[in-house]
Amino acid sequence: MRQVRVHGRGGQGVVTAAEMLARAGFLAGHEAQAIPSFGSERTGAPVVSYCRFADVPLRTREPVLAPDVVLVQDPTLLASDRPFAGLAPGGLVIVNTTADAGAVRAEAGAQEADATVLTVPAMQITLTHLGRPKPAAAMLAAYAAASDDITLDAVQQVFRERFPGAVGEANAAAAAEAFAYVRDELAEVAAAAGSEA
Amino acid sequence: MREVLEGSQAVARTVARCRPGVVCAYPISPQTHIVEALSVMARTGELADCEYVNVESEFSAMSVSIGASAGGSRAYTATASQGLLYMAEAVYNAAGMGLPIVMTVANRAVGAPINIWNDHSDAMAMRDSGWLQLFAADNQEAADLHVIAFAVAEELGIPAMVCMDGFVLTHASDVVELPTAAQVDAFLPPYRPTQVLDIRHPTTIGTMAGPESFTETKYLQHLRFLDATGVIESWSERFREAFGREAGGLVARYDPDTLDRDRLAPPASSDDLVVVAMGSVIGTLQAALAPMRAAGIPVRLVGVSSFRPFPGDALREAVGASRHVMVIDRALELGSGGVLTGCVGRALAGTRSRLHSVVAGLGGRPILEASLQEAVRMALDGELGRLEFLDLREGGVPTPTAGATEVAR
Amino acid sequence: MTTVHIPFLQTGTLAVGGRLLDDAERSVQSHADRPSSLTKGHRACQGCAEALAARWVMDTAVEASDGKLVVANATGCLEVFSTLYPESAWKPPWIHSLFANAAAVATGIAASLHAQGRDDVRVLAQGGDGGTVDIGLAAVSGMFERNDDVLYVCYDNQGYMNTGVQRSSATPAAARTATTPAVGRSPGQAFGQGKSMVKIAMAHEIPYVASATPADLRDLEHKVRTAMSIRGARYLHVLVPCPVGWGSASSQSIALARAAVQSGIFPVVEARAGELTDVQRIRERADVEEYLRPQARFAHLFKPGGEDALARWRALADANIRRYDLLGERS
Numbered sequence: 006m007r008q009v010r011v012h013g014r015g016g017q018g019v020v021t022a023a024e025m026l027a028r029a030g031f032l033a034g035h036e037a038q039a040i041p042s043f044g045s046e047r048t049g050a051p052v053v054s055y056c057r058f059a060d061v062p063l064r065t066r067e068p069v070l071a072p073d074v075v076l077v078q079d080p081t082l083l084a085s086d087r088p089f090a091g092l093a094p095g096g097l098v099i100v101n102t103t104a105d106a107g108a109v110r111a112e113a114g115a116q117e118a119d120a121t122v123l124t125v126p127a128m129q130i131t132l133t134h135l136g137r138p139k140p141a142a143a144m145l146a147a148y149a150a151a152s153d154d155i156t157l158d159a160v161q162q163v164f165r166e167r168f169p170g171a172v173g174e175a176n177a178a179a180a181a182e183a184f185a186y187v188r189d190e191l192a193e194v195a196a197a198a199g200s201e202a
Numbered sequence: 203m204r205e206v207l208e209g210s211q212a213v214a215r216t217v218a219r220c221r222p223g224v225v226c227a228y229p230i231s232p233q234t235h236i237v238e239a240l241s242v243m244a245r246t247g248e249l250a251d252c253e254y255v256n257v258e259s260e261f262s263a264m265s266v267s268i269g270a271s272a273g274g275s276r277a278y279t280a281t282a283s284q285g286l287l288y289m290a291e292a293v294y295n296a297a298g299m300g301l302p303i304v305m306t307v308a309n310r311a312v313g314a315p316i317n318i319w320n321d322h323s324d325a326m327a328m329r330d331s332g333w334l335q336l337f338a339a340d341n342q343e344a345a346d347l348h349v350i351a352f353a354v355a356e357e358l359g360i361p362a363m364v365c366m367d368g369f370v371l372t373h374a375s376d377v378v379e380l381p382t383a384a385q386v387d388a389f390l391p392p393y394r395p396t397q398v399l400d401i402r403h404p405t406t407i408g409t410m411a412g413p414e415s416f417t418e419t420k421y422l423q424h425l426r427f428l429d430a431t432g433v434i435e436s437w438s439e440r441f442r443e444a445f446g447r448e449a450g451g452l453v454a455r456y457d458p459d460t461l462d463r464d465r466l467a468p469p470a471s472s473d474d475l476v477v478v479a480m481g482s483v484i485g486t487l488q489a490a491l492a493p494m495r496a497a498g499i500p501v502r503l504v505g506v507s508s509f510r511p512f513p514g515d516a517l518r519e520a521v522g523a524s525r526h527v528m529v530i531d532r533a534l535e536l537g538s539g540g541v542l543t544g545c546v547g548r549a550l551a552g553t554r555s556r557l558h559s560v561v562a563g564l565g566g567r568p569i570l571e572a573s574l575q576e577a578v579r580m581a582l583d584g585e586l587g588r589l590e591f592l593d594l595r596e597g598g599v600p601t602p603t604a605g606a607t608e609v610a611r
Numbered sequence: 612m613t614t615v616h617i618p619f620l621q622t623g624t625l626a627v628g629g630r631l632l633d634d635a636e637r638s639v640q641s642h643a644d645r646p647s648s649l650t651k652g653h654r655a656c657q658g659c660a661e662a663l664a665a666r667w668v669m670d671t672a673v674e675a676s677d678g679k680l681v682v683a684n685a686t687g688c689l690e691v692f693s694t695l696y697p698e699s700a701w702k703p704p705w706i707h708s709l710f711a712n713a714a715a716v717a718t719g720i721a722a723s724l725h726a727q728g729r730d731d732v733r734v735l736a737q738g739g740d741g742g743t744v745d746i747g748l749a750a751v752s753g754m755f756e757r758n759d760d761v762l763y764v765c766y767d768n769q770g771y772m773n774t775g776v777q778r779s780s781a782t783p784a785a786a787r788t789a790t791t792p793a794v795g796r797s798p799g800q801a802f803g804q805g806k807s808m809v810k811i812a813m814a815h816e817i818p819y820v821a822s823a824t825p826a827d828l829r830d831l832e833h834k835v836r837t838a839m840s841i842r843g844a845r846y847l848h849v850l851v852p853c854p855v856g857w858g859s860a861s862s863q864s865i866a867l868a869r870a871a872v873q874s875g876i877f878p879v880v881e882a883r884a885g886e887l888t889d890v891q892r893i894r895e896r897a898d899v900e901e902y903l904r905p906q907a908r909f910a911h912l913f914k915p916g917g918e919d920a921l922a923r924w925r926a927l928a929d930a931n932i933r934r935y936d937l938l939g940e941r942s
Contacts, residue, residue, distance in 0.1 A: 024375045028206045031377055037206055039375035062377075064340070064461075065489035066370050066482045068568050223726040224719060253722035257715065258753035265712035265750065269683060269719020272706050275726055277719070295708050399681045399704035399720060401732055406699035408684075408707035415696055 006059040007035075007154055008069040011144075012088050013078030016048040022076065022141035023054035025167065029145060029159035030058040038063040051086050058154055074152070076144050077101060078127070080112070089115040096120045099147050099187075101127035101140050123151055123190060125183050134179040135172070146180035150187035157184045204379045209341035209371040210235030212378045213306055213364075216345040218249040219386040220304075220352050223275025223393070226255040226266040230285040231318045232368035233308035237280055260285035264292035264303075271301035272407055274400070276352065276393040278303070282368055283310035286324045290331070297332025298423070299408055300397065302355035304348060305333075308368040309481065309532075311565040319566020320368040322481065322532040325509070326541040332423060334362040334430060335510035336450060339463075339484040341366075341376045346441065346449035349381055352390055353437045358430055359396050365509070367482040367532075369566065381445060389444050430511045438507075452513030453520050454484070454505030459495050461488040461503060469522025470502040475581050476521050478546055479530040480506040483562065483569050487530070490571035494578060501578050506542065514549035521550065528558040528581050530574070530592075539589045562592035638828055639671050646673040646702065648680075653700035654692040658861025660851035660868060661689055661766040664825040665737065668764050668849065671832045673703060675839035676733040681720055682706070685713035685738025685747055688773045689766060711746040713738045714754040717761040725760070733839065734760065740767040740781035744808045751846075755815035758843045762835075765808060765846070768853035776856040780805050783876075784927070785920045786908045788856075793911040802923055809880065812846040816885035819845040823879060826869035830879065830891065837881070850877050858907025870902035875928035878935045892939045893932070899924045 009026060013019035020041040027039035035058040042053040055069035071091045077083065080102035088098065098120050100109045106122040127143035135142075145160045157180060164176035207215075214236045217225075225244065227237035244254035253270075257263045263279045270277040281289065286307055296303050307325050311317040325335055336351055338344035344366040351362040366372060381389070397407060411419050431452055438450035448454070448463050455467040470476045479487055484505045491501055504520045506513070521527060527550065531540020538544065543559035550557065560577050563569040573593050580586040632641075639645055648669035655662035673680050682705045684690045690707045693700040708716045717736035724732050736754075743751055743765040754761055770788050771777040778788040784802040787793035791800040812820040818841045821834040831849065838845040850871055852864040859867055871877035872891070876899060879891035903909040903924060912921045932938055 020373075024206070024208065027375045031204075031206045036377055037375075038377075039206075041369070041373050064485040065571060066367075066374075066486045066568075067489075067570050070570070224722045226719070226722075251726055253726045255718060255722050256757070257718075258749055258756070261712065262715035262718075262750050262753055265708060265715030266719035266722065268708050268712070269706070269716035269721075270723040270726075271719070272716075273681070273720040273723025273727075275723035277723075291709055292712060299708070399706055401679050401681065401704060404702060404704040406694055406701050406705045409694040409696040409699060410691055411696045 006057060006063075007074065008072045009056040009074040009076065010069050010072040011054045011056070011076045011078065012082050012086050013052055014048075014082070015050045015052050016138070017078050018139040018141040019052040019078060020054050021139075022078065022144060023056045025141060025160070025163045026056045026145055026148070026155065028163040029149075029155040030056070032159040032162060033155050035060060035154075036063050040066070040068065042068075051082055053086075072096065074148060074154075075099070076148060078140055078144055080104065080109070083109060083112040084114070087113075089113055089118045089120065092118065092120055094119045097151055098122045099144065099151065100124050101144060103129065121151070123147065123187060125186055125190070127183055130182045130186070131179045134182070135175040140179075142176035142180040143183035146184040147187045150184045151191065157181065204377055206375050207341070207378050207380070208235065208373065208375045209344055209366065210373065211239050212341050212345040212380060213348060213366070214239035214243070215380055216348050216386075217278055217306075218243045219381060219383045220278075220349060220390055221276065222252055222278040224253045224255065224266070224270035224277045225249070226257050226263045226270075226279045228257050228260050228263045228281070228285065230260065230282050232310060232320075232372045233280045233282045233285070233306065235372060236306055236308070260289040261292055264289040264296060267303045267305070268292060268296050268299070268301055271296070271303050271395070272299070272397070272399050274395050274398040276356075277301075278305070280306035280308065282308040283312055283318075283324045287312060287327060290328065293328055293333065294331045296361045300359040301361060302352075302359055303361040304351045304355055305361070305363050306348070307363050307365045308372045309365050310368040317565040320370050320532070321564045321566070322365070322541070323534070325363060325365045326533040328363070329510055329541070332360070332427070333510060334360055334434070334508070336362060336364050336434075336508055337480045337506065338364065338366040338371065339454065339482060339505055339507075341371050341374065342378045342447070343449045344371055345378060345380055346445065346447070349386055349390055350434075350437050350441050350450040354430070354433050356391070356393060357433050357437070358426060360426060360430060365481065370482045385445065389441070427511050431508070431513055431516075434508050434511075450507055452508045453516040454507050455520050456488065456503040456505070458502060459492070461492045461495070469520055470504070470524035472523040472525065473500045474502045474524045474526070475500065475578060476502045476504055476524045476527045477530065477578065478504050478506060478517070478527055478542070480509060480542055481532060483530050483532065486569055486571055487574060490574045491578070494575060499578070499582065501582070509542070509545070512545045512549065517546065517549045518553070521555075525553060525555045526581070527555050528560055528577065528586070530569075531559055531561050532563050534561050534564065557588065558586050559589045560592055561590070567593065638832055639674050640667055640828060640832075646670045646678075648673050648702045649693060650700050650702060652698070654695065655688070656855050656861070658854040658864045659688075660825050660853065660864040661739070661768055662692070663864075664766055664831065664849045664851050665689055667825065667828060667831055668737070668835050668847070669703065669735070671835035672733070672735050672762065672839055675836050679732040681724075681732060681734050683708070683713045683717040683720060683734070683736040685736075685742030686710035687739040687742050688768075689737065689739065691773055710742050712750050713742060714747060714750040714761065714763055717763070718754050718757070718759045721760045733762070735762045735764065737764040737766065739773075740765060740769060740808075741771050741779045744781045744806060745779050752811070752815065755812060755817050755844045755846070758817060760842050760844070762838045762845045762847065765848050766851045767808070767848060768851045768856055770853070770856050772853050772856040781808070784923065785912060787911065788908070798911045799908070809846075809848050809882075812848070813882045813885050813887075815844070817844040817846060818842070818884060820882040821846070821880065822848040822850070822877070824850045824868040824872055824877065826865050826872060827879070834881065856908070858910070859905050863905050867902060867905060870897050873897040874899045874902045875932040875937050876902055878931050878937060880935065890935045890937065893937045896938070899928050
């Protein structure tokens with residue numbers, strides 16, 4: 006089972022991100038479940054949502070306590086919302102920011118955390134393509150670039166289905182750019198690791 | 203077709219396929235997504251030959267449903283919490299008049315303090331209203347139960363609530379397979395009202411009954427309710443045959459080891475602790491108990507699918523030879539214990555069973571697998587009291603951290 | 612209606628009869644084959660104007676709908692005296708659900724009929740002032756606001772008579788009720804309280820609003836017919852004297868209704884889409900005393916110390932006469 010937690014603010018499509026993730030995971034052949042954090046629908050309030058994938062039916066209704074993957078849609082939550090809390094050892098944290106991984110760890114107080122931290126300027130990419138601050142597609146594409154859980158195709162497909170027409174296409178374009186960005190980032194990391202070795 | 207759908211969407215689409223003639227709506231969380239989805243379908247024509255009425259209160263939502271049902275239409279509405287209590291008078295009235303309305307209750311706590319999150323206090327407050335109360339364990343069952351509910355309600359002339367945990371199910375997205383329109387058409391008989399305001403055969407509905415007839419009226423209502431257990435079983439069985447999956451019924455049994463739902467699972471044995479639960483916590487229990495079983499811990503799971511009528515016989519059969527029962531209860535009878543526990547206790551009266559009432563998940567407090575496992579261990583070790591509050595933080599009301607509503611992260 | 616000259620053999624132009632007229636000119640009630648929607652044998656009090664008005668209203672509505680009428684009734688006297696199980700005094704299909712929800716139940720029936728393509732069947736909702744002006748107001752307002760295809764009739768006897776004559780928000784100033792006793796410095800219901808349901812209905816700008824009394828059968832029937840010729844939300848407010856609640860002789864119900872109109876206390880009006888379109892002029896002006904004195908609930912007005920309240924009543928009548936031009940002085 007893979008467990009994902011999404012951090013963001015009301016209005017950024019945090020709940021939609023988890024639902025789209027579940028749909029993309031389902032397209033990738035998994036059983037899937039998305040659980041929004043319940044309540045506050047106020048714009049700007051911190052919001053959390055959860056997603057699970059598994060290859061057996063998902064039954065539990067427990068919130069995700071020990072995520073394998075954490076997506077942070079708003080970097081201003083790094084200090085206050087404890088995105089590294091409960092992270093499984095070797096977990097993946099993807100942050101929407103123009104800063105680098107080191108700055109993210111410092112901001113979150115997680116310098117020593119056993120985690121892969123990737124950053125992607127998802128908001129900039131999304132504003133370029135979509136013109137609205139809803140970076141879910143870019144964030145999910147970044148996740149697709151960094152793991153085998155979901156694919157870029159699946160992310161693009163679920164956004165096209167959910168938002169037929171121009172909005173779906175803009176999300177798909179943002180997803181493609183974010184995917185390419187993270188693949189480059191990973192290549193750099195790999196190259197750096199290779200040169201160190 | 204298997205697909206990922208939000209619980210509310212799954213319910214709304216299934217309700218639409220049951221072809222209601224009148225749907226009325228008044229917003230209250232966490233039920234709103236259902237009626238929002240139906241409003242779209244009413245406009246696009248997916249929900250055909252249906253009047254969608256936006257009303258000014260839940261009291262009117264149920265009252266419009268009463269008029270619609272008496273007018274000869276299949277009537278549907280949805281509510282929760284304060285809304286259910288605000289319509290309480292009309293809820294009783296619909297049952298007394300025998301109008302087979304189907305209503306989704308997206309279970310939510312009742313204030314004060316105001317709380318929009320899940321527990322079962324709302325439905326429990328209506329437990330003697332004369333409605334059938336069918337509880338969904340997951341979103342697949344929530345959708346399926348609506349088809350069964352219309353069939354059962356209309357055969358009996360008794361209204362039915364389909365209870366699904368607010369937010370936990372209504373707002374969660376799961377892989378579901380909805381009954382198709384063709385399947386529902388083949389399964390659910392067309393609405394044929396037993397009493398209707400018909401100009402060709404004028405009737406008076408809703409007369410006053412004096413002391414000379416009220417007791418008999420209630421007694422007949424009681425007999426009808428006793429019939430309901432057989433009718434629920436029969437339609438649930440037909441559903442299983444038609445759709446190839448279990449939904450509804452009176453009591454859900456689970457395989458001792460896989461914890462899969464299985465109507466043929468054996469009753470519990472005298473060594474077993476039986477955990478009785480209702481609603482979405484069953485899923486968490488399935489996940490929590492499977493590893494315990496694998497470790498050789500003698501624990502079994504029994505789900506209550508029909509809370510009203512309460513299936514005492516079926517429950518006793520499922521509990522079998524066990525005399526040790528733990529009830530996970532999402533509603534509290536103040537000063538006494540869990541509401542479900544009270545019903546289970548009455549069903550097990552005379553069996554000399556040890557009964558624990560574990561009150562859990564009030565007002566949206568997440569029920570954690572580890573906490574359930576701990577309660578089971580304590581019960582088996584003789585350390586669990588008759589009434590326990592799961593994950594109770596002693597020493598006063600904790601102050602939540604900013605933005606944290608569900609669990610310490 | 613065309614003008615027909617008839618011998619003046621009956622007691623005045625407002626009399627129920629009309630049997631000297633051609634069939635087509637007669638009132639519904641003067642036909643031998645009137646529907647009698649509310650049949651004899653019910654348990655209403657002697658002199659109950661609500662029972663009378665309800666039969667007249669419903670007979671007219673049944674005729675206007677060609678017998679295709681469904682009725683939703685609020686809890687109250689009308690419901691209790693007509694439907695004690697196992698008997699029913701109603702001929703049309705009729706439902707009683709609750710006190711506060713007759714308008715919403717009627718909406719449901721109308722929605723159901725529309726969904727079934729049965730727009731030929733019409734829906735009437737009715738209740739007393741308590742079920743309309745007080746506890747049922749939200750549902751009535753909702754039905755108005757949505758412009759649901761329902762005629763709502765309020766039989767206003769100005770209090771909770773079914774429960775033993777308590778004050779409602781339709782109880783008039785100074786009236787003694789069980790909860791506004793005629794004791795203390797300002798006996799009875801306080802001045803300056805209460806609400807006008809006709810004005811509230813007009814404020815919703817629904818297609819048709821009217822008031823009427825059983826003192827004028829022709830007018831009442833005309834208003835029901837007019838209402839039935841229109842689709843959408845319609846409201847009819849009928850003043851119905853209550854011998855028990857008002858402390859009046861059971862023979863005086865019609866006379867009291869007439870006095871209420873002729874004194875200016877109860878304006879008989881018609882309005883369309885929020886605009887006043889017709890006002891019945893006072894034919895022969897009566898003093899408010901003619902209306903008040905026969906009612907025991909106002910007895911304290913005619914004792915020493917009641918002069919001030921009586922003067923305020925006259926002022927209320929004068930204000931209505933001015934506001935609605937009831938004497939035709941402006942036209």
